Amino acid sequence: MSDKTPPPPPTAKLQWVEQNQPFSTQFDDFYFSSTNGLEETQYVFIQHNALLERWQKPLQKNHFVIAETGFGTGLNFLTAWHSWNQCNPLTQGGQAARLHFISVEKYPLSIPDLQKALSLWPQLKDLSKELLEHYPAQPASACHRLTLDLGRITLSLYFGDATEGLRQFSPCSTKGQPCSKGYTFGQQPLVVDAWFLDGFTPTRNPDMWTPELFSTIAGLSNKGTSFSTFTSAGSVRRGLQDVGFTCFKSPGFGKKREMLAGTFVGLNNEQTNVPIPPKRGDTANHYWHLQNPAPADQSNNGVLIIGGGLAGCLTARALADRGVAVTLLEQNNQLALEASGNRQGMVYTRLSPHNNPLSRFNLTAQLFANHFYSRLFDKQSLFQLAGAQTGVLHLALSDKQEKHYRLLANIYEQSPDFCQWLNPQQASEISGIQQRFSGLWLPKSGWLSPRKLCKTLVAHPNINVQLGAQVERLTPNQHRWEAVDKFGKSLAIAASAVIANAHAARQLSQTAYLQLSSIRGQVTHIENSPDALNRLKTVLCGEGYIAPANDGIHCLGATFNLKDDNLNITQVDHSTNLDNLAKMVQFQTNDLCDLQLGGRVGFRTTTPDYFPVVGPVPNAKNMLIDFEKLRHRANAQIELPGSGHPGLYAILGLGSRGLAYGPLAAELLANLLLGEPLPIDQDLYTHLHPARFLIRDLIRDKTSTI
Known part of the structure; x- marks a missing residue:
C-alpha cells in the first residue's frame, strides 16, 4: 500500500433541475422527493421509526443513536435534529439526553452544493447554518466528529463505502473482520436505536445494498432497534429479514407506492447480534483491543x-x-x-502527506481540535475564553518540509479553511512580519493558555x-x-x-x-520584545514555536532535553530557543541585545x-x-x-x-x-x-x- 495520503473522496456530481432540485448524475436519481423532501423525511424516517413517541418517554441511556446510510444533502440529519429539539428528550434521571447521529457517505456534496440544497428549507436555516460552519469543505479524512448545539447533538460522519464505514463503529478483529463474539470497545456495546436506510434505490445503487451491509446493520442493533427506508425492494426486505429484522410494508410517500419499516428481534428470537464468520484462511484475527462488556451500565x-x-x-x-x-x-x-502549566500552548501537530497511522492520527487530531476549540461552549468559544484563533503557520525550513507541505496543500486545495500553501510574501502578510520561507497555513488553529x-x-x-x-x-x-x-x-x-x-x-x-518517558522542556519568555515580534499576528512553527504576545510576554520554545532532570532554567536552553527563533524571524543584530528573559521548565510524558x-x-x-x-x-x-x-x-x-x-x-x-x-x-x-x-x-x- 502506498504511504502517500490518498486523495479525499470524490464529491457528488449534481444537476439542478426544476425548483432547484438536486439530481445525481452518478445514480440518475433525485436526492429527495420533488413533492416535498422535508415532508418525505418526516414521514419515512421520523414517523416510521416512531421517534416522536419514543422521545416523549424517559430514555434508558443518556444518548439516543440514529445511524444512516447516505448523508446526501444532510436533510435527514437536520430533520432529526429539529425533531429532537422539539421533544427535548430526558433520561430516566431527569437530565437532558443527547442525540448521536451516525452517517456514511461515499460521494459527499461540496459546500456550495450543500448550501444550495439546504436553502430550500428556511425552517431549518439556523441548524443548516451551524452545520455548514463546521462541515468539512473537502473531507480531509474518512472519520469526522462534529459536536453541535452546545453539545446536545453529535454527528459522526464517515466518508467512504457504507459497509466499511459502519464497520468502523462495530467491534472488529485487528484484521478488520467483523467480530461475532459479543466483545465491546469499552464498558458497554454501541447500540443503534433507529436506522435511516437511505441512499439511492437498489436498482441504481446495487453496490451499497449488499448482504455484508445488512449483517453489519444487524451487528449494531439490539432487540427493539427500529428501521425505516423509502424502498420496498424485495432484495432489501429479504436481506433485512435474513439477519433478524421483522419487516412490514407501508404506503410510500408521494408517488411511491410502498416503503418498508420494522424492528430487530434477532435470529430465533434469541440472538441480539448476528454471528459473522471470520474470513476464510485468516488466522490472525486477534481481539486483544476488545473486551467483554460490563454486566451493567455503571x-x-x-x-x-x-x-x-x-x-x-x-x-x-x-x-x-x-x-x-x-x-x-x-x-x-x-x-x-x-x-x-505553560503560559501559552500551540494547537498543532506534525502534519504529513503520508498515509501511515501516526500521520493519520495527527491529521484527525488537528481537525478535531480546530473544531473543538472554535465551537461555542456557551456564548463564546474556548479560543475566545482561553486564547486566540490566530491560525498557525508551519514554516518550510528545509526542502523536505516544503515538499511535504506542498503535497498536503495540493491534496486539500478545496479546503482552504483547513490548510493553504503560502509563498514568502503571503506568509509575511498573514504573520505580520517579514518571512523568507514559504509555509503551510492552518487558519482555524491558534494558541491557548493551558491553565x-x-x-x-x-x-x-x-x-x-x-x-x-x-x-x-x-x-x-x-x-x-x-x-x-x-x-x-x-x-x-x-x-x-x-x-x-x-x-x-x-x-x-x-x-x-x-x-x-519524561522529556525536559524549557520555554523562554521575552518581556521586552523587539518591534519585529510585536507585529506578529499568528503562531509560527519551525524548529520551535512562537505565538503573539499574551499579557505583553512572548513565549517561545521549547527545548527537548533527553535524560535531563534539571528543574532549573538554563542559559544554554535560552540560547537554543533564541537560535530557533532567529530561523523563523529576521532580526537586526541589536534586537537581540538586552532582552529580559524568563522561562519555565516542564516535563512532557511521551511513549x-x-x-x-x-x-x-x-x-x-x-x-x-x-x-x-x-x-x-x-x-x-x-x-x-x-x-x-x-x-x-x-x-x-x-x-x-x-x-x-x-x-x-x-x-x-x-x-x-x-x-x-x-x-x-x-x-x-x-x-x-x-x-x-x-x-x-x-x-x-x-x-x-x-
Whole structure:
C-alpha cells in the first residue's frame, strides 16, 4: 500500500433541475422527493421509526443513536435534529439526553452544493447554518466528529463505502473482520436505536445494498432497534429479514407506492447480534483491543479522574457534558501546574502527506481540535475564553518540509479553511512580519493558555475538583474504584476511574508496566520584545514555536532535553530557543541585545511510538498469560478478548501535543465509557490502546516489566 495520503473522496456530481432540485448524475436519481423532501423525511424516517413517541418517554441511556446510510444533502440529519429539539428528550434521571447521529457517505456534496440544497428549507436555516460552519469543505479524512448545539447533538460522519464505514463503529478483529463474539470497545456495546436506510434505490445503487451491509446493520442493533427506508425492494426486505429484522410494508410517500419499516428481534428470537464468520484462511484475527462488556451500565455511578492537567480536565468536561458526575483529583494546590502549566500552548501537530497511522492520527487530531476549540461552549468559544484563533503557520525550513507541505496543500486545495500553501510574501502578510520561507497555513488553529483552559473546562456543575489530593494507590472496592492517599485516607470512590496523571501513572500498580518517558522542556519568555515580534499576528512553527504576545510576554520554545532532570532554567536552553527563533524571524543584530528573559521548565510524558495512551487499562499479568502464544507465532489464532481491570481507563502520553491530541483523546475515552461511537477508525484505536505495549513485547519475545 502506498504511504502517500490518498486523495479525499470524490464529491457528488449534481444537476439542478426544476425548483432547484438536486439530481445525481452518478445514480440518475433525485436526492429527495420533488413533492416535498422535508415532508418525505418526516414521514419515512421520523414517523416510521416512531421517534416522536419514543422521545416523549424517559430514555434508558443518556444518548439516543440514529445511524444512516447516505448523508446526501444532510436533510435527514437536520430533520432529526429539529425533531429532537422539539421533544427535548430526558433520561430516566431527569437530565437532558443527547442525540448521536451516525452517517456514511461515499460521494459527499461540496459546500456550495450543500448550501444550495439546504436553502430550500428556511425552517431549518439556523441548524443548516451551524452545520455548514463546521462541515468539512473537502473531507480531509474518512472519520469526522462534529459536536453541535452546545453539545446536545453529535454527528459522526464517515466518508467512504457504507459497509466499511459502519464497520468502523462495530467491534472488529485487528484484521478488520467483523467480530461475532459479543466483545465491546469499552464498558458497554454501541447500540443503534433507529436506522435511516437511505441512499439511492437498489436498482441504481446495487453496490451499497449488499448482504455484508445488512449483517453489519444487524451487528449494531439490539432487540427493539427500529428501521425505516423509502424502498420496498424485495432484495432489501429479504436481506433485512435474513439477519433478524421483522419487516412490514407501508404506503410510500408521494408517488411511491410502498416503503418498508420494522424492528430487530434477532435470529430465533434469541440472538441480539448476528454471528459473522471470520474470513476464510485468516488466522490472525486477534481481539486483544476488545473486551467483554460490563454486566451493567455503571457510568451513572460516577467517575473519578486522577490528574488535573490537560488530559484530566478535558476528560472531565467530556464526561460532565454527558451528564456524568466526575470527581477530579489533583495533587497540587492548583490545576495545570506540571507539564500543562505553560503560559501559552500551540494547537498543532506534525502534519504529513503520508498515509501511515501516526500521520493519520495527527491529521484527525488537528481537525478535531480546530473544531473543538472554535465551537461555542456557551456564548463564546474556548479560543475566545482561553486564547486566540490566530491560525498557525508551519514554516518550510528545509526542502523536505516544503515538499511535504506542498503535497498536503495540493491534496486539500478545496479546503482552504483547513490548510493553504503560502509563498514568502503571503506568509509575511498573514504573520505580520517579514518571512523568507514559504509555509503551510492552518487558519482555524491558534494558541491557548493551558491553565486558563483547564479552569474553564472544569467550571461545570457535574465536576467536583479536589486539590491537594495526592493518590498513593487505586484499589477495587466492591465493583468500584477507590483512590487512597499515603496515609490510607480515602479520597474518592466511583464506579469507574481514569488515570490521567502523566508520568506519575508509573507509580500506580495497574499502569506501572506502561512505557512512559519524561522529556525536559524549557520555554523562554521575552518581556521586552523587539518591534519585529510585536507585529506578529499568528503562531509560527519551525524548529520551535512562537505565538503573539499574551499579557505583553512572548513565549517561545521549547527545548527537548533527553535524560535531563534539571528543574532549573538554563542559559544554554535560552540560547537554543533564541537560535530557533532567529530561523523563523529576521532580526537586526541589536534586537537581540538586552532582552529580559524568563522561562519555565516542564516535563512532557511521551511513549516510544509517539502515540498517546487512551483506553481501558489491561490486567497486564492476565494479558501475558492469555496471549502467551504470540511469543512463538505472531499470527497465532487467539479468540480471547483483552483482559482488563473493569471500569479502569487511562489517558496518558500526550507529549508536546497536549492541546492538539487532548480533545480527541478525551472524546474517545468518553465514548468508550458510555458505549458511544468511536471518533476514529479501529486501526487507529489499536495504536492508542494501553495494551499495545504488552502485545508488542510478546510478539518480540521481550520481557515486560509488570
